[in-house]
Amino acid sequence: NHVRLTIACANRLGLRTVAVLRGEKPEVPTGNLLLDHILGVAEIHWVDPKDYATREELVRATEARAEELAEELRRRGEVPYVIPNGCKPLHSAIAYAGCVLELLEQMRVLNLAPDVIVTACGTAGTQTGLILGSLLFAQGQIRVVGISVSGKAENLRARIRRNLEEAISFLGLKLSVPEELIEVYDGYVGPGYAVPTPEMRRAVELLARKEGILLDPVYTGKAMAGLLDLAEKGAFKGAETLVFLHTGGVPALFSEAQAPVFYSSGETFPGPAV
Ligand SMILES: Cc1ncc(COP(=O)(O)O)c(C=O)c1O
Structure with a gap:
């Protein structure tokens, strides 16, 4: 992607x-x-x-x-710029902090404000930026929930803390990051990165068939599976406005590795009643 x-x-x-x-x-x-x-x-x-x-x-x-x-x-005289996988942590942190500002502006028009943002967490750059955005633009009042698509929660939390500290120092700010603001769940990865799970398939089909929105099988499908399970377990009690960040990735639905998951037999989510 x-x-x-x-x-x-x-x-x-x-x-x-x-x-x-x-x-x-x-x-x-x-x-x-x-x-x-x-x-x-x-x-x-x-x-x-x-x-x-x-x-x-x-x-x-x-x-x-x-x-x-x-x-x-x-x-050969060219001027290359090397971008690592998932981009530089500092750059993604600053960019995704901007996403929070954009979200707040868009929601204000609707007379809404986010209490919780749920996102897929891979290299954790996205989540790092969202937490930074919560601190910069909402006094840390927006809870950011990351659903891991590959790594262990403990490692991702440590990475997020390191990257947040780097971003905060780059910006010349004095901000402390409360431990509870770094919230990662790793129970929805299944057998591994990009390996389909029945819960992912169900989440992708649920959103497609109820909302007409396509998620992707590697990131947002698993993140939505996490959101649905956490909601069922009461993890968002008291939150009025929950935002699921659809980070894209839909082309993976058409990849050779993922497409067969959706037409193989197995559990599917029923379409709208006719
Ligand atoms: C569609 C999509 N969503 C979410 C992510 C996760 O982003 P991050 O690596 O910043 O955690 C990625 C990363 O490649 C992605 O492609």
């Missing part, structure tokens, strides 16, 4: 994009990869997970490859 959106933004700015992707080059591009081609990505380089023993090694190798390519471009 991030790569596809980066190419789209770069196009608007008249910049070329060189993508370094983890995985094996598929015979037929689908999902985001198809969109990368339509958007006219300049080059795609693949880093094969089979060559690395751990995910950490794979991530490091991908970053190293991006640096090598940037060096090669510099030698």
Whole structure:
């Protein structure tokens, strides 16, 4: 998702994009990869997970490859800018703090104010920014709930704290971050990142069939599954206005890996009664 959106933004700015992707080059591009081609990505380089023993090694190798390519471009007189997976924590924190401001402005017109924002949490950049936004624009009164799509809650909380401290110091502010404002749940990942769960499928179908809104199978589908379960357990008692942040990702519905989940037999959510 991030790569596809980066190419789209770069196009608007008249910049070329060189993508370094983890995985094996598929015979037929689908999902985001198809969109990368339509958007006219300049080059795609693949880093094969089979060559690395751990995910950490794979991530490091991908970053190293991006640096090598940037060096090669510099030698050719170009001016590359390397964006890591999920973007730099400081940049995502500041950008998503802006999202809170935008949300507050849009909701004010409707005479509403958010009590809780629920978001998917991957690299945690989005959630870090939302918490920063809650502190900057709502005195920390907006509760931000992150639903992990891969990592352990404890690790994500530590990362969010580190990144918040970096952002707060960059902005030259004196803000303390209460522990309860860093709220992450990791019970909805299922077997692993991007591995479908029945709860994800049910959440995607529920939103599609009740609201006509499409979620994605990797991030927002699992986050919505978390929201629904937490709501059922009474985790949002007392909150009047809950906002679910739809962070995108819909092209993954059309990927070879995810699409079959939605037409395989198994539990589905019924459509509207006729
Ligand atoms: C659609 C979508 N939602 C949410 C996220 C999670 O964002 P973050 O990595 O900032 O936690 C991502 C990250 O790639 C994403 O693609």
